Amino acid sequence: MDEKFKKPYDPAATEPRIYEAWEQSGYFNPDNLPADLLAATEGKAFTIVMPPPNANGNLHAGHALFITLEDILTRYKRMRGYRSLWLPGADHAGFETQVVYEKKLEKEGRSRFGMDPQELYNEILAFTLENKKNMEAQVRSLGASCDWSREKFTLDPDVVEKVQKTFIKMFEDGLVYRGKRTVNWCYKHQTSLSDVETENSEEVTPFYTFRYGPFEIGTVRPETKFGDKYVVMHPDDARYKDWKHGQTLEVEWINGPITATVIKDSAVDMEFGTGVMTITPWHSQIDFEIAQRHSLPMEQIIDWRGKLLPIAQEFAGINIRDARPKIVEKLKEKGLLVSVDENYKNVVKRCYKCQTVIEPQVKDQWFVKMAPLAAMAVTAVNKGDIRFIPDNFEKIFRYWMENAIDWNISRQIVWGISIPAWEKDGEWRASLTSPGEGWVKDEDTFDTWFSSGQWPLLTAGYPNGSDFPTYYPSDVMETGHDLIFKWVPRMVIFGLYLSDQPPFHTVYLHGLVNDAHGKKMSKSKGNVVNPLDLTNKYGTDALRMALVVGNAPGTDLALREDKVKGYKHFANKLWNITRFILENAPVSDATLNETDLALQQEFKELVADVTTDMDEYRMHMAAEKLYQYAWHRLADVILEESKPIFLGTDEAAKASRSAFLHSTLADLLALLHPFMPFVTEEIWSSIPAKKNYLMVTAWPK
RNA sequence: GCGCGCUUAGCUCAGUUGGUAGAGCAUCCCGUUUACACCGGGCAGGUCGGGGGUUCGAGUCCCUCAGCGCGCACCA
Secondary structure (H helix, E strand, C coil): CCHHHHCCCCHHHHHHHHHHHHHHHCCCCHHHCCHHHHHHHCCCEEEEECCCCECCCCCCHHHHHHHHHHHHHHHHHHHCCCEEEEECEEECCHHHHHHHHHHHHHHCCCCCCCCCHHHHHHHHHHHHHHHHHHHHHHHHHCCCCCCHHHCEECCCHHHHHHHHHHHHHHHHCCCEEEEEEEEEEECCCCEEECHHHEEEEEEEEEEEEEEECCEEEEECCHHHHHHCCEEEECCCCHHHCCCCCCCEEEEEECCEEEEEEEEECCCCCCCCCCCEEECCHHHCHHHHHHHHHCCCCCCCCECCCCEECHHHHHHCCCEHHHHHHHHHHHHHHCCCEEEEEEEEEEEEEEECCCCCECEEEEEEEEEECHHHHHHHHHHHHHCCCCEEECCCHHHHHHHHHHCCCCEECEECCCCCCECCEEEECCEEEECCCCCCCCCEECCCEECHHHHHCCHHHHHCCCCCCCCCCCCCCCCEEEEEHHHCCCCHHHHHHHHHHHHCCCCCCEEEEECCEECCCCCCCCCCCCCCCCHHHHHHHHCHHHHHHHHHCCCCCCCCEECCHHHHHHHHHHHHHHHHHHHHHHHHCCCCCCCCCHHHHHHHHHHHHHHHHHHHHHHCCCHHHHHHHHHHHHHHHHHHHHHHHHHHHHHCCCHHHHHHHHHHHHHHHHHHHHHHCCCCHHHHHHHHCCCCCCCCCHHHCCCCC
């Protein structure tokens, strides 16, 4: 028996050594897997594309969860004889990273505004590459058996070029268009944002009712109302039936009399307020749509920094935050303020990074025409080409695809992939290089989801790389349920659009990792758990088990330190089970007696049960069953019952029990390996059954 | 407003197609007879949120109500 079993299992001393050995072995690369292992599937591929972590900081508990789940699937399939590829990556994370970097600049008393764009880009690139190394080291420490030789970065030159070519193809296919439309504008970050980059918050805002000629109109935003010269009501509203569409009238307004025009539009809710509203098309989505329907002119009231433009006359140059009370005061003095409801509940859109109130602004941007693409995605789901785990997420996916709105892919930030579009005299062309003299390049960059949406294709080298189509489509997309409408649909759409097939057949969605009381982790609450602190204290295997057991797909998890501690004890339990067997059971290939055959049968049923769980993505069940068997069946009962046998004189019984224990230990280590790769590999290296690494040993039958 | 999810032992959660309620941690009692005190043995603890229905049988399926959480939405 190896002397090491006389001391408790020491994860810290073991894990780096084991990971190094795995990496050296080359088996993370599916092209190097042993032929006898692959024989089981005749070399079929199994591919998971890693959701590329943002290369802008440390890994958090959510990363630890997805790395654990994906590594379990990869290791399981590898042991089942698949050419298992888990392809790692790193995301430049456009806006996210730029926000992180801007905070860093702020701390240094600097600002991105006024910086040379190329200089800023280079600084962020250096920062990102440094973080990327850090991130990769952390992924390794969690035991990820991914193929580093294939690692991709979203700013690799070939990735950038392919992303740009996709845009060009979409431009030629009429799936992207240049549109002057309402966008979500963040004053702090000076960029437009997609709908998924904003959050809604319900807030209590004063609701003002003003006299507008013969009408009363309601608003929460008096500061936008300078240019309001269209008064809108529902065509069926009996109260206003005497007012005709297009009719004009003189009204006294903020800065004097104006000529207003009556517009009838069914977008107006008759039940709300007085049923009459004025519109500010430049700064409201719904007003914009009404204005479009009636071909009304629109004018910008607030500039890109949040200050009132000259149309506001005496208020020009004032920040809208400060302008509101002043304007209300003026309207009140003019006798135009009818009432104020101080308890009005209103939904306000905010920037998901800085919580700045989002301003609708009208801007020329590139939009993806979503309807035809989304229809393809719905068809694929209807045909059963994509399965969701848990399956209720299919409804959410479907809802999102059936209500898809056109996607703004232009960002006014430097940190991203440049949009290959050129403009001359109002005409736009899409091209990698300038179409000729006088063409001006679009300065904007792509929304980061435009590139990450193509990730499964890009990692496989679409359309002509050596891994395409060997490792495309991939098998499982494992990611957080919060990405069900941010990332997953975009991957499905790009996969179908570019390759005519979905990029994966299964979408496995995990929940959030919360704190011990089920509360969302946040820096401001101070309840953030650093996964590496836990692995340093209890070992990586312990953390992995704590993240998996009892964590049903799609549901959130409360991560408690005592749970991690419990599985550290379990790793040690395996250690001591091994010690007992090595000390007491001489190696034997004796035929099993009746008692031991029954034990073997019981174990075989466990193997079958666990295998089914794994095939059905019930990793949480499999892990718990293995834990129960190892501790409360094998250790508590079978080993205890073995003691008198080994102390006795019945040599046949000893031989039989020894044979059973050795084979069961070997198989149990194999079954546990995907969950607890380090301790199982370390034990495996010291038992008689060992041939090659446990990582490339066949899954028990 | 629409949609989704959750409500099971003190805490955190499992419970695959409906078949006599489970785990970990915590608590309490006992134990060092040596694989392991990073341990072992044992006790206690739940009318599975309320109500109704389908069924021979429901934590599991259906309806309804309540509470909590989350997402979506152009009510100015």
